[in-house]
Amino acid sequence: MGRAVAFDPGQVDPRAPHRFDPTVLREYDVRGVVGETITAADAYALGRAFGTLARRRGATALAVGYDGRHSSPGLAEALCAGITATGLDVLRIGRGPTPMLYFAAYTQELDGRPVDGGVMITGSHNPPDFNGFKFTLHKASVYGPDIQELGRLAAAGDYENGAGEVREISLLQAYVARILQDVAGTKDLKVAWDAGNGAMGEAMAAVAARLPGEHILLNAEIDGDFPNHHPDPTVAENLKQLQETVLREGCDLGIAFDGDGDRLGLVDSRARIVWGDQILLFLARDILKRHPGATIIGDVKCSEALFDGIAAAGGKPMMWKTGHSVIKAKMKEIDAPFAGEMAAHFVFADGFYGYDDGLYAAVRVLSILRSSKESLAEYRDSLPQLVNTPELRVPCPDARKKAVVEEVKQRLRAEGADVTDIDGVRVREACGWWLLRASNTEDALTVRCEADDEAGLRALTGRLARELKASGLEPPAF
Numbered sequence: 431m432g433r434a435v436a437f438d439p440g441q442v443d444p445r446a447p448h449r450f451d452p453t454v455l456r457e458y459d460v461r462g463v464v465g466e467t468i469t470a471a472d473a474y475a476l477g478r479a480f481g482t483l484a485r486r487r488g489a490t491a492l493a494v495g496y497d498g499r500h501s502s503p504g505l506a507e508a509l510c511a512g513i514t515a516t517g518l519d520v521l522r523i524g525r526g527p528t529p530m531l532y533f534a535a536y537t538q539e540l541d542g543r544p545v546d547g548g549v550m551i552t553g554s555h556n557p558p559d560f561n562g563f564k565f566t567l568h569k570a571s572v573y574g575p576d577i578q579e580l581g582r583l584a585a586a587g588d589y590e591n592g593a594g595e596v597r598e599i600s601l602l603q604a605y606v607a608r609i610l611q612d613v614a615g616t617k618d619l620k621v622a623w624d625a626g627n628g629a630m631g632e633a634m635a636a637v638a639a640r641l642p643g644e645h646i647l648l649n650a651e652i653d654g655d656f657p658n659h660h661p662d663p664t665v666a667e668n669l670k671q672l673q674e675t676v677l678r679e680g681c682d683l684g685i686a687f688d689g690d691g692d693r694l695g696l697v698d699s700r701a702r703i704v705w706g707d708q709i710l711l712f713l714a715r716d717i718l719k720r721h722p723g724a725t726i727i728g729d730v731k732c733s734e735a736l737f738d739g740i741a742a743a744g745g746k747p748m749m750w751k752t753g754h755s756v757i758k759a760k761m762k763e764i765d766a767p768f769a770g771e772m773a774a775h776f777v778f779a780d781g782f783y784g785y786d787d788g789l790y791a792a793v794r795v796l797s798i799l800r801s802s803k804e805s806l807a808e809y810r811d812s813l814p815q816l817v818n819t820p821e822l823r824v825p826c827p828d829a830r831k832k833a834v835v836e837e838v839k840q841r842l843r844a845e846g847a848d849v850t851d852i853d854g855v856r857v858r859e860a861c862g863w864w865l866l867r868a869s870n871t872e873d874a875l876t877v878r879c880e881a882d883d884e885a886g887l888r889a890l891t892g893r894l895a896r897e898l899k900a901s902g903l904e905p906p907a908f
Contacts, residue, residue, distance in 0.1 A: 432558035432654040435504030437470040437511070444515045447587035448475035454562075455581045457870035458573045458755045461553065461562030464501040468561055470508040473551075476563055477512020479580040482590045484518060484547055484567055491519040491540040493548035495531035497629035497690050498652035501561045502551045509549060509563070510596055517592015521545055523601040525652065527630040527691025528552055528564060529787035530605045535566050536783045537608075540597060547572075552629065552690040555662035558655050564690075569784070570762070571755035606636045609790050612781055615800020618643040622684040624672040626661030627653040630691030633789055641796070646679055648672060661688050663695020664774050666703060673701035682799070683806045687788045692754070693774040694788040696795065698807040706774040707732035711739045712809055713791070716798050717768045717780045718745045727761055727769035729753075730853045730865060731821060731878055735814045751853035753870055754786050772821070816862075817887050818880035822906040824898060826875045831868040834875060834901045838866055841900065857893075861886030864894045877906065 450472055454462035460476060462468040484492060494510055496502035510520045523534050528550045535548040547567035553560040565572035583589065623638055623645060625631035631650040638645040648671060649658050659668045663686035672684040676697055686695035696704040707728060714726045726745045728736050729752040737747035750760050754775040761769040767780040775786040782790060799806060826834060839855045848858040854867025862881030869876050877894055881887040895905035
């Protein structure tokens with residue numbers, strides 16, 4: 431169960447150095463267990479550190495939002511106190527999904543000044559006793575070295591000082607209105623929606639209430655204990671309630687969100703899961719009608735069917751590193767209209783702001799279906815019938831995982847294998863491909879294999895198992 435956090439400003443020294451637990455400063459965010467590795471003092475120090483970083487990069491105001499976890503309001507209080515102690519002003523947008531925080535950072539002003547970035551307090555899809563912080567600045571994700579820089583600033587007590595102010599605004603209706611702005615098509619659909627008791631619940635309900643058709647809402651009440659199922663739509667077990675509802679009610683499709691609402695899950699009318707790379711291709715085909723020849727980005731975990739499908743639709747497929755932050759950065763660098771990843775982050779520059787929003791992605795899916803004779807089930811039937819493993823994790827010490835990937839890469843190069851090494855090693859074989867990469871968030875390696883048939887898949891998993899054993903690791907149970 432999650433726990434509430436109380437912040438007492440009298441118990442913090444605004445100038446004192448602070449050291450974070452080393453496990454919480456991750457590649458894309460700050461995240462840990464509340465009361466153990468994440469405390470109100472940590473949130474205050476993060477506010478001091480990020481406010482300092484932002485001010486030194488020209489910011490004058492930041493937005494702050496939080497999800498539905500019991501610890502989030504207290505952490506938000508502490509974070510805001512830390513930010514304002516650096517002299518920056520804060521626009522508090524209250525409880526809601528992460529994309530609503532991005533919306534604030536991209537669109538809002540404070541006394542005529544742009545809101546230059548923001549912080550979202552969220553544990554995303556982690557268990558209820560976790561929480562964390564996602565950062566954006568000047569319309570870009572803050573990740574990698576900049577996350578480590580927050581730790582350095584706090585440890586040195588190297589803070590800017592000042593007396594900023596806090597303003598509050600209710601942004602939910604403006605956010606919902608923007609999502610609905612791009613609804614298209616005329617066909618009425620019957621849709622089941624599942625927020626998983628996560629932070630997208632209120633916005634999901636508000637959007638569904640204003641869409642034509644028939645809509646069935648599941649777990650729309652925001653509850654930080656997630657009493658019905660874990661809020662991660664990329665795990666099949668978490669979609670069972672949605673699948674049962676789709677079949678029982680005769681829905682055209684089912685829509686699901688993760689805990690903070692920046693990812694999208696889908697099931698078709700036969701309750702079959704439409705996986706992240708399949709959703710990506712579905713959306714890409716539509717975008718390429720307006721942007722013929724455009725580059726569409728997918729991450730290294732995605733199926734070959736995605737990249738082949740983008741090319742067949744007249745686009746230029748680009749395989750890139752895994753991670754929503756690096757995908758967004760690459761997309762901006764090359765001016766691509768759309769990008770996404772197997773983990774179900776979908777990033778639209780086509781008609782939108784260039785960040786990942788599960789609810790906006792859902793509306794784009796619905797708009798395509800409302801404008802097409804093809805159902806989601808028919809689309810899924812049209813895809814190549816490949817066989818693959820899920821993404822599997824192989825425990826590996828943090829200090830060892832990158833070395834293992836390098837060892838495997840060197841052996842493969844010596845053999846003359848067909849290797850792509852933009853993020854780990856993705857190896858093309860006659861019967862398919864396999865992937866080995868270091869996890870950015872865990873002490874683990876991640877692996878995935880895809881083949882034309884079961885015999886090919888057995889060959890690929892056998893090859894991967896041999897490579898892991900050669901580096902002293904035990905393969906997963908494929």
